[in-house]
Amino acid sequence: MSLDKLMSEAKSLASGHITESAELVMGDGAACGGVSPALALLSADEAEAARILQICNACRYCEGFCAVFPAMTRRLEFGKADINYMANLCHNCGDCLHACQYAAPHEFNVNVPKVMAKVRVQTYTDYAWPPTLGALYKRNGLAVSLAMAAAIALFLILAVAMTGSLLHEPLAGDFYAIFPHNMLVLMFGAVFGFSVLALGIGVSGFWRQVSPGKASGPAVIETTKDVLRLRYLDGGHGKGCNNEDDAFTLWRRRFHHFTFYGFMLCFAATSVATLYHYLLGLPAPYAWTSLPVILGTLGGIGLLIGPAGLLWLNFTRHPEHGDDAQKPMDRGFIVLLFLISLTGLALLVLRDTRYMGLLLALHLGVVMALFLTMPYGKFAHGIYRSAALLKWAIEKRQPLKVKLGSD
Ligand code: SF4
């Protein structure tokens, strides 16, 4: 297909508008008429993404911004799997909206970050396991609030049941004098195990649908680097994302790094403490200078700075960058991470006082709320985006199937 033909198709798609487009692609085979089977069964948001990608594929101005555009140029049409893959490849940096000559008020009304955000949350819902719980993505702010309230109430009640009161004589930081170790392992192990299983089943369904091909060692290494560096939050030019306007900022990337590495350090602290307990026979509490406490403290500080910054960016974000309906999910997750860190650090500082039981119940409640909502909330974006990045690292090493100019 020539570029002229692509552009004229893009114009006709743009003038056809999404309602007509969505009806066309959502019909049965006969109703689809000349539409390829690859375009069948698209939702309205996916059809809008396909329309926009057709326009972008003729324009190609944003090719250097992120992996979405080079992935797009390897295709001439966009089926459900392609759109789901590219939606998760988009890091919502906003750069292609501010650069776009076809954004509103142009009649093409191109807005890549917004439509990708809408499709992205739909993919989490579509692949969720068990499927009925996928609906929680749509009401995630409420789900997080209810999970947090219920989990905190549960641990407060348990603390009173175990010790007779939320306040007590100082216990030298011995958490297990309030909640027995085996009880905590059983409760958190069961919920965490279910969450990992649910997320794993969900993302493996996504992986099968996007048919990535075999992952080579270099592809895995490149993906790992891209994930750890959050490469595509640099906007492709190193100056960063757009946030409230067309000025670039690297703070979105930095606050994501604080959050990600803060979380990983806290996870490492828990893992090291588990090894201490089971391998070395050294149960908590641990000294301030011990490895679990140092890792947990550094992680906790990162998990205060990162979410606080992300919340500030979220409130000042340009309204056209994303999907307003997802703001409760984004903010609920950010606040949850912040509260985990705040209660964890407060617990560490006050663990030798009579408030330890109360703070421990609050901390365990918010951690449990995170574990409960992990497969049905914002946490999923890191897993799906990593899978999409791996698909891109595999795909870019495969021969180009599209031969523009050959017709
Ligand atoms: S977002 Fe706009 S400028 Fe960028 S490739 Fe698409 S149509 Fe072109």
Ligand code: SF4
């Ligand atoms: S918003 Fe950013 S990451 Fe998403 S497609 Fe546009 S340039 Fe790429």
